[in-house]
Amino acid sequence: MTRKLDDKSTTLNNMTQKQIAIVNTNKNTPSALKSLLSDLGYGVECYTQVSTLIEITKTHPTDVIIIESDIANDAGLNLVKTFNQLVTPIPTILLTDNGDLLSAVEAMKFGALNYIEKPIADSALAKIVHQACS
Amino acid sequence: MVALKMNESEPTIFIVDDDEAVRDSLMLLFQSVGMNARAFESGEAFLDQFSMDTPGCLVLDIRMPGMSGLELQNKLNAMHCILPIIFITGHGDIPMAVKAVQSGAIDFIQKPFRDQDLLDRINDAIRLDITHRQELTQTQQIKDKLATLTKREYEIIMLVVDGCANKVIASDLNLSQRTVELHRSHAMQKMGAKSLAHIIRMIVNIN
Known part of the structure; x- marks a missing residue:
């Protein structure tokens, strides 16, 4: 499997840079989130396949996983569970634009770090990601 | 009400x-x-x-x-x-x-x-x-028992739990093997531990 590296790949060598994985199964969604987080100095990778994400995290240190929008359903919840049950759990944040109370509660009970409804101010999101990485 | x-x-x-x-x-x-x-x-x-x-x-x-x-x-x-x-x-x-x-x-x-x-x-x-x-009650009971150990007994029991043999403990602490054995057996009695596995389980439990 080849890992697509963008122009920020050089900074991947910097061990102090926090690595964030964004998963969004909706291929047509341009991720404004990616540019925001890159601008904030994080290493950001985007995935449209849950299976690819799971494979990659086995070998690449990932500090936070952001599960975006349309999969704040069963698949998203399962992902939260998967990463929370690892020997070294990876924090997960769900970011959704059609959230409901039930899945929010379920996600949190499964060990998600946060469940956020869009729209959210960049500054608020930056703060949450920063806390998740520390 | x-x-x-x-x-x-x-x-x-x-x-x-x-x-x-x-x-x-x-x-x-x-x-x-x-x-x-x-x-x-x-x-x-x-x-x-x-x-x-x-x-x-x-x-x-x-x-x-x-x-x-x-x-x-x-x-x-x-x-x-x-x-x-x-x-x-x-x-x-x-x-x-x-x-x-x-x-x-x-x-x-x-x-x-x-x-x-x-x-x-x-x-x-x-x-x-x-x-x-x-679980909290059990943990507290173990802590209470640990508090009854002398400083020396505590030190020795922790080394025992870490897997050190009496001989090693004796040389580490500059004691005779016999003295280590005595402290160890007193400590085990105070803790109510029946075996090495038992005391290890107790200590692991409270951590």
């Missing part, structure tokens, strides 16, 4: 809700299935009257005049109260639900709910609380 005298060790469902109709219907529901329950009209009244030693769970309304459900949760956390909390809310407010679970609530239920769903969650919560309390 009349404070009913209850057996303190009997699991109790504490209800905190400002709405009298809700309190009454919940009391009826819990009594109908033979569970101990007490209702309070506010967080303040609950804090005044509840005992940390009573196992059970707390069914808590999130929106109340005066102290809110989340505020009561924070107060209980600050008191190191381990009573499991199930929040009940009339309106689906996601940020509140997230906050509540982040702060340790075991569930957050939206009205209207099925009676059986609530009862199931309450049963889970009570079981969890009882297990948690037993």
Whole structure:
């Protein structure tokens, strides 16, 4: 499997840079989130396949996983569970634009770090990601 | 609200809700299935009257005049109260639900709910609380026993648990092997440990 590296790949060598994985199964969604987080100095990778994400995290240190929008359903919840049950759990944040109370509660009970409804101010999101990485 | 005298060790469902109709219907529901329950009209009244030693769970309304459900949760956390909390809310407010679970609530239920769903969650919560309390009691008993060891006994037992042989401990601490054996056997007696595996389990348990 080849890992697509963008122009920020050089900074991947910097061990102090926090690595964030964004998963969004909706291929047509341009991720404004990616540019925001890159601008904030994080290493950001985007995935449209849950299976690819799971494979990659086995070998690449990932500090936070952001599960975006349309999969704040069963698949998203399962992902939260998967990463929370690892020997070294990876924090997960769900970011959704059609959230409901039930899945929010379920996600949190499964060990998600946060469940956020869009729209959210960049500054608020930056703060949450920063806390998740520390 | 009349404070009913209850057996303190009997699991109790504490209800905190400002709405009298809700309190009454919940009391009826819990009594109908033979569970101990007490209702309070506010967080303040609950804090005044509840005992940390009573196992059970707390069914808590999130929106109340005066102290809110989340505020009561924070107060209980600050008191190191381990009573499991199930929040009940009339309106689906996601940020509140997230906050509540982040702060340790075991569930957050939206009205209207099925009676059986609530009862199931309450049963889970009570079981969890009882297990948690037993673990805490065991941990405390081990800590109490550890406190009766002399400094030397403690030092030696920790090395034993780390896997050091008597010979190694003796040379590390500049003691004779015989002295190490004596301290070790005294410590094991004080701890009530039957075997090496037993003492290791105790020490691992409290960490």
